[in-house]
Amino acid sequence: MDSSREDMKEQLDSPFIMKNGNLCQETKDPSYIDMRQRWQRFLVLGLKEIIDEFQITNVEFGMLFSIYSIPNIFLALLMGYFTDRIGIRNATTIYTLATLIGQLLFALSPIVSSYNLALIGRLIHGVSSEALSMAVVIIINQWFLKAEIGLAFAIMITLAKGGVSLTNLVTPQILVQSGGSIVQCLNFGVLLTLIAFMFALLFSKIDKYNEEHVELERSRVSSFNNLQMNAETPAKKGFISCKLIKDLDMKIWVFCLVFFLSYSTFGPYQNNVSMILRTRFNFDILEAGQIMKNTDSGNCSTIAYILALLHIPVARFNEIIDKERQGFGVGLSNSAQNLGNSISPILIGMILDNQDKESNSLANGYQQISLLLGFESLAFLSILAMWSIQLMTRKSRPLTLRI
Helix, strand or coil: CCHHHHHHHHHHHCCEEEECCEEEECCECCCCCCCCCCCCCCECCCCHHHHHHHCCCHHHHHHHHHHHHCCHHHHHHHHHHHHHHHCHHHHHHHHHHHHHHHHHHHHHHHHHCCHHHHHHHHHHHHHHHHHHHHHHHHHHHHHCCHHHHHHHHHHHHHHHHHHHHHHHHHHHHHHHHCCCCHHHHHHHHHHHHHHHHHHHHHHHHHHHHHHHHHHHHHHHCCCCHHHHHHHHCCCCCCCCCHHHHHCCCHHHHHHHHHHHHHHHHHHHHHHHHHHHHHHHCCCCHHHHHHHHHHHHHHHHHHCHHHHHHHCHHHHCHHHHCCHHHHHHHHHHHHHHHHHHHHHHHHHHHHHHHCCCCCHHHHHHHHHHHHHHHHHHHHHHHHHHHHHHHHHHHHHHCCCCCCC
16 A cells, blocks of 8 residues: 555544644545435544534534434424325335435535535435335335235345445445545445435336236136225325324334334444444554444344344334324334434534543543443333333233122
8 A cells, every 4th residue: 555545544544633723523424325225324434624624523423413313303204194195106206316315415515515515415315215214114014914024124124234334345445545535435325326216216117017916916806895895995094183193002102212212322323333443442444344344244144034033013013003004103113213313413422522632532432422322222121121021911910800
């Protein structure tokens, strides 16, 4: 490796760079998305040019994550209702196109040196991609039988983790090879999002053909009059009201609480794992990316069936909430998820900004972050354990006759 690349690599490995006597932290988003991938992923890469242009702090860095999630606390409910109204095919195409537009704006932000444009791009990208993730859950519940849903989710998550693994491996290489060009990394994200849009169009065509085929089969089974009448009766549209929320079963509220706590830990950990590896364990940027890639690759090949088990609650949405309000139910769980995704990045930014800008203090800051995430993980695991014990106690309680 020549000296220029060594200098670039050393510069990238530094999480803080001096600017006018102040130490700043810079970040970027290599983006990630394909049609079936639902996790946003940032690689925290120190780049002097972006610091000079944006002058962002740790809290402002956290806003790049929070702006992705804060609107979805409320908009996820409306997007679920909107999906029920316009149909899954139209919704998938619209959401994927909006994701592409958001990624284009985000990729344009370093070219025009506009941090606000980056926030706008992340806002559009976050709302549309979260809506797309709801659409994917509904698609799987509609396309597959109950016995097939777990495997369908396992395949979907495996493909998504493959995309994450590819991003972790390729993005640092692009950054180093291009001499630290963040634009080239973001262009790679635009390319992936464009491919996702093409797949959305393909899905729309396949789903339309499948619907026509199903209707043809139903028309041939004329003897089952009741079944045919139900199939031709338009589904009752959901409507957001206080009564709708009041009538929801307790199971979906517990499900949303677990979503909130789990995504308060999972997303922030993924966002900061690169910096944790580099500050606490002294890995360089390429080594950190390689470790993250290996982890995700291992997930792809070894725990597909475990992933299927973990996603059984998502796959059983048709039993938690009725079909007419399924979009609203998915939106409600996504609101809880995005509430967790919004709070944790800001808390992490405040923790880091309160540290002295020294390497040892920075490592202590990330140690505090690790403890915070561990406490949140313990909290939602405890809730799950208590809920499971309560269910088992109810089932094992003997029936008594009162006279």
